[in-house]
């Protein structure tokens with residue numbers, strides 16, 4: 001495989017973890033970092049030994065040695081920066097949630113189509129070995145048809161009204177930050193729901209701090225999701241079918257254990273699917289594989305799924321009247 005030059009924009013928590021895993025991937029060259037400031041680029045670049053350190057994101061998009069940009073800024077930056085990077089000829093791996101709303105997600109895909117470029121959502125859970133195991137179990141018919149999904153992602157975030165988890169203008173709230181994982185699981189396995197019933201506790205900064213939704217399907221299936229930035233939940237995901245059930249052990253979005261019970265064989269079978277590092281190497285490998293094959297999108301997280309997930313998130317928060325500045329554009 002040809003070497004691939006990576007550029008990172010945003011120098012926060014997730015960029016740090018991502019870069020640790022990038023170093024594990026053969027043929028991945030960490031070329032550049034872009035920050036809103038020279039000091040930010042220099043600090044991050046120095047810590048990770050990155051040769052090109054840009055004081056503006058746009059300068060990284062012009063860097064001729066960068067093939068693919070990893071977008072690791074707060075949600076409102078995802079769409080505009082992905083579109084700008086693609087327009088300047090770069091492939092893009094954009095952090096979750098793909099955008100703030102479905103309109104932005106469609107604009108991103110529109111730009112990728114216009115230039116024939118590569119674009120992928122960094123919904124890293126989808127590329128983990130444990131999730132591949134779950135997909136295989138379902139495709140083998142081990143649990144029959146999927147009837148219900150119960151998945152949650154709740155954690156206790158430090159109190160910070162100006163931080164990206166709580167600030168409305170930074171796309172704050174539990175649903176977009178962590179609810180996107182169970183919604184993506186449901187959409188990936190059951191598709192777009194026909195009905196949605198949801199509830200949220202909106203906090204003093206105007207964002208949802210604790211929320212749940214029941215996604216209903218005309219065929220009788222359902223997905224029950226719960227997200228919180230105010231408390232830790234069981235962090236498990238259950239997938240129940242007509243013949244059995246699967247447990248993706250906590251924390252399910254970076255699972256290394258999957259158990260299955262089947263109707264005829266009620267004994268639990270647990271598979272260990274461990275990995276080293278933080279788990280980002282699998283999405284990095286997938287993006288590089290797609291680039292190598294000349295693909296514009298990943299089959300594991302196609303554009304249509306990224307848009308559908310955003311549509312479900314729009315519908316859920318629409319029931320609470322939660323609007324972000326991007327919804328007015």
Ligand SMILES: NC(=O)c1ccc[n+]([C@@H]2O[C@H](COP(=O)([O-])OP(=O)(O)OC[C@H]3O[C@@H](n4cnc5c(N)ncnc54)[C@H](OP(=O)(O)O)[C@@H]3O)[C@@H](O)[C@H]2O)c1
Pocket residue numbers: 009010011012013014015034035036037040041072073074075077095096097122124164170177
């Ligand atoms: N896949 C995962 O597991 C995972 C986990 C956590 C977060 N994420 C996603 O990654 C994105 C970043 O999350 P994070 O936890 O890394 O955030 P963070 O620690 O707050 O860092 C975000 C970085 O973005 C840049 N930035 C650009 N505009 C900003 C603004 N207006 N305010 C604050 N920072 C701004 C800053 O870097 P510079 O100043 O250097 O430009 C900052 O360091 C989010 O969209 C989140 O959903 C994904």
